[in-house]
Amino acid sequence: MTLEVVQWAEATNAIRAAESILLVTHISPDGDAIGSMLGLYHALSEMGKKVEVAVDDGVPDFLEFIPGWKEVSRRINGQWDVMVSLDASDEPRTGEAGAFGRSHSAMVINLDHHATNTGFGHIYLVDPLAVSAAEMVYRWLKWMEHPVSLESATALLTGMITDTMGLRTSNVVPVTLRIVEELMTLGPSLSDITYRTMVSKPYAAIHLWALSLPTLKLQDRLVSATVRADDMKKVGYYDATDGGLVSLLAVVEEAVVAVVFKERNDGRVEISLRSNVGYDVSSVAFALGGGGHKQAAGATVNGKVEAVQERVVPMLRQVIEQGIYNGA
Ligand code: 5GP
Numbered sequence: 105m106t107l108e109v110v111q112w113a114e115a116t117n118a119i120r121a122a123e124s125i126l127l128v129t130h131i132s133p134d135g136d137a138i139g140s141m142l143g144l145y146h147a148l149s150e151m152g153k154k155v156e157v158a159v160d161d162g163v164p165d166f167l168e169f170i171p172g173w174k175e176v177s178r179r180i181n182g183q184w185d186v187m188v189s190l191d192a193s194d195e196p197r198t199g200e201a202g203a204f205g206r207s208h209s210a211m212v213i214n215l216d217h218h219a220t221n222t223g224f225g226h227i228y229l230v231d232p233l234a235v236s237a238a239e240m241v242y243r244w245l246k247w248m249e250h251p252v253s254l255e256s257a258t259a260l261l262t263g264m265i266t267d268t269m270g271l272r273t274s275n276v277v278p279v280t281l282r283i284v285e286e287l288m289t290l291g292p293s294l295s296d297i298t299y300r301t302m303v304s305k306p307y308a309a310i311h312l313w314a315l316s317l318p319t320l321k322l323q324d325r326l327v328s329a330t331v332r333a334d335d336m337k338k339v340g341y342y343d344a345t346d347g348g349l350v351s352l353l354a355v356v357e358e359a360v361v362a363v364v365f366k367e368r369n370d371g372r373v374e375i376s377l378r379s380n381v382g383y384d385v386s387s388v389a390f391a392l393g394g395g396g397h398k399q400a401a402g403a404t405v406n407g408k409v410e411a412v413q414e415r416v417v418p419m420l421r422q423v424i425e426q427g428i429y430n431g432a
Pocket residue numbers: 130193194197345346347348350375376377393394395396397400401402403404
């Protein structure tokens with residue numbers, strides 16, 4: 105779904121008619137996943153709806169400041185009139201909460217901003233030009249003329265800031281700053297959100313980088329590193345969020361594509377991709393069954409790290425040479 109499909113009226117009618125609503129987002133939730141979900145949670149609750157929020161992995165520690173985070177369940181049971189899926193480009197990405205919700209909800213609204221969105225659900229609020237799913241929630245609340253509360257604003261600002269890496273990504277446009285300005289005016293502290301989500305990291309994260317960086321390699325404009333499951337166990341850190349080591353590699357000026365291969369203890373490998381403007385790594389992620397944005401994408405694939413590297417590096421070479429992956 106590379107085109108914008110935004111059905112504000114249909115989505116609003118579905119919400120107005122609903123009594124019970126389930127909100128889900130993607131597994132390994134990041135600031136935009138939790139921020140967009142809780143931003144909408146507060147607004148719908150203020151409208152008098154019965155709202156539940158769920159994601160398999162729960163809320164990561166560094167986001168335990170967003171108002172309402174304690175309301176997020178890891179497991180759910182029930183039936184809903186409407187389920188809203190936020191910031192997830194495909195159905196498997198919503199995990200068990202999404203699968204359960206889909207089969208126990210009368211209707212699914214797909215709210216997202218990934219160009220790789222597969223077009224699942226009944227009603228779409230998908231615009232790849234939005235910098236974050238939180239922006240889509242903000243625009244929807246405006247459309248509904250629902251005043252944004254301090255709680256919503258804090259959650260939405262977190263999504264705006266984290267998905268733009270602190271307003272530094274190439275998709276940031278003047279209207280992005282106007283949205284940020286309005287959210288800030290409602291009270292949340294931009295510096296506090298930025299510090300908590302973009303700056304501060306546990307010592308264990310840096311320790312894990314130290315153990316992983318010996319695998320650092322630069323080969324013809326591709327910078328890569330590998331994170332071993334053993335090392336994650338050694339330091340007691342399980343990074344389940346965006347922008348860890350791969351963001352560090354992405355600063356290497358001799359490279360146009362950065363990749364981190366993260367070995368999981370379930371026989372799968374998480375691939376995190378970053379690229380300079382002009383190089384589309386979402387094409388590789390999509391071909392691997394994942395998704396994302398041109399400049400930041402990822403996928404989780406079966407196999408041993410070495411085998412996955414052998415498969416993925418040639419795909420990235422094609423991106424480096426042609427700007428995009430067009431298939432084998
Ligand atoms: P990160 O590398 O920071 O984990 O993710 C960067 C981007 O790729 C995010 O937009 C994220 O949603 C997307 N992404 C990462 N892993 C996956 C995956 O396994 N499946 C899908 N569909 N998207 C992913």
